[in-house]
Amino acid sequence: MNTIKSKGKSHRSGARVFTTILYALLMIAVAIPLSSAAVTELSVYPDYPVVGEDIKINGxxxxxxxxxxxxxxxxxxxxSDGTYKYRIDDVEIPDGSNTFQVRGEKVKDLNVRVKILFWITKSADADSGVATVSQSNVPSGTYDIIIDGHAEDGESTVNLTINASSSIKADTEGYFEDNYTTNSIPPGIFELSAGKINETITLYEEPVVIQPEYDVYDANQNCIIEMGELSAGIDDFFTGHLSINKLSQLIGYFLSGDTYCQN
Incomplete structure (x- = not known):
């Protein structure tokens, strides 16, 4: 990076940065399409949830x-001995319309036992090794659930799919939000869907530590784009080594003065 040696050069450099910022902002404005159509969105937080942590959604x-x-x-x-058994404790069923469904594969039958005041069982026989038990409008509360039955002959494992659905209503502006506990979900991958939008979420056993991803122009790696670093980006832009989109991002970081790192 060249050192600014005179007031005149500093003046010219500042004017050049200012002119480039205006140019980039103009390009961004031209590139943004005008639309008044409703857009359906779904956001899930946090990015790296841990077992037992609430999942927050909005959209x-x-x-x-x-x-x-x-x-x-x-x-x-x-x-084991031709039978299988899986227990889920502290399953929270929210108020309102809901459905709880269990699907078993490689099974002869499927039992879903729910403890309210006492154990209540709903069962199904398998068709071609697949059995499904479903219950709608379960009273809200926290339940212990046992899923068991007989496996098909010769099988050492069975596959279970657990689905829990509930309904929420968007407000008059179309905004919705809700929280979901992960106490009853095992570590690993699970799916969350809202309407026609699906999100694949990884649930971790322990908190995940993610190292910051520094921008290539962040020379001192402090998660802030400073004047000298922006000037380097502008130089690369005028020599054809940097796209307008990347330059616009750098300008945004610089103007905000905030850290751009996500964690």
Whole structure:
């Protein structure tokens, strides 16, 4: 990086940066399409959830739209003496319309036992090794659930898929939000869907430490783009080594003065 040696040169450099910022902002404005159409979005937080931590969702839909929110995960269960058994404790069922479904594969039958005041069992026989038990409008509360049955002959494991769905309503502006506990979900991958949007989420056993990803122009790696670093980007832009989109990003970092690192 060249050192600024005179007031005149500093003046010219500042004017050049200012002119380039205006140019980039103009390009961004031209590139943004004008649209008034409703957009459906879904955001899930945190990025790296830990077992037992609440999953927070929010998004936009049509005003007053009723959305089905579904959490789904798979579990492989070992077979012992021809039978299988899987227990889930502290399953929270929210108020309102809901459905709880269990699908078993490589099974002869499937039992879903729910403890309210006492154990209540709902069962299904398998068809071609697949059995499904479903229950809608379960009273809200926290339940212990046991899933068991007989496996197909010769199988050492069975596959279970657990789906829990509930309905929420977007407000008059189309905004919705909700929280979901992960106490009853095992570590690993599970699916969360809202309407037609699906998110694949990894649930971790322990907190994840993510190292910052520094911008290539952040020479001192402090997560802030300073004047000298922006000037380097501008030089590369005028020599054709930097795109307008990347330059616009650098300008945004510089103007905000905030850290751009995500963690």
């Amino acid at each position: 936009t839909a049509q005003p007053d739209e009723v959305l089905d929110i579904t959490v789904s995960f798979n579990q492989t269960v070992n077979v």
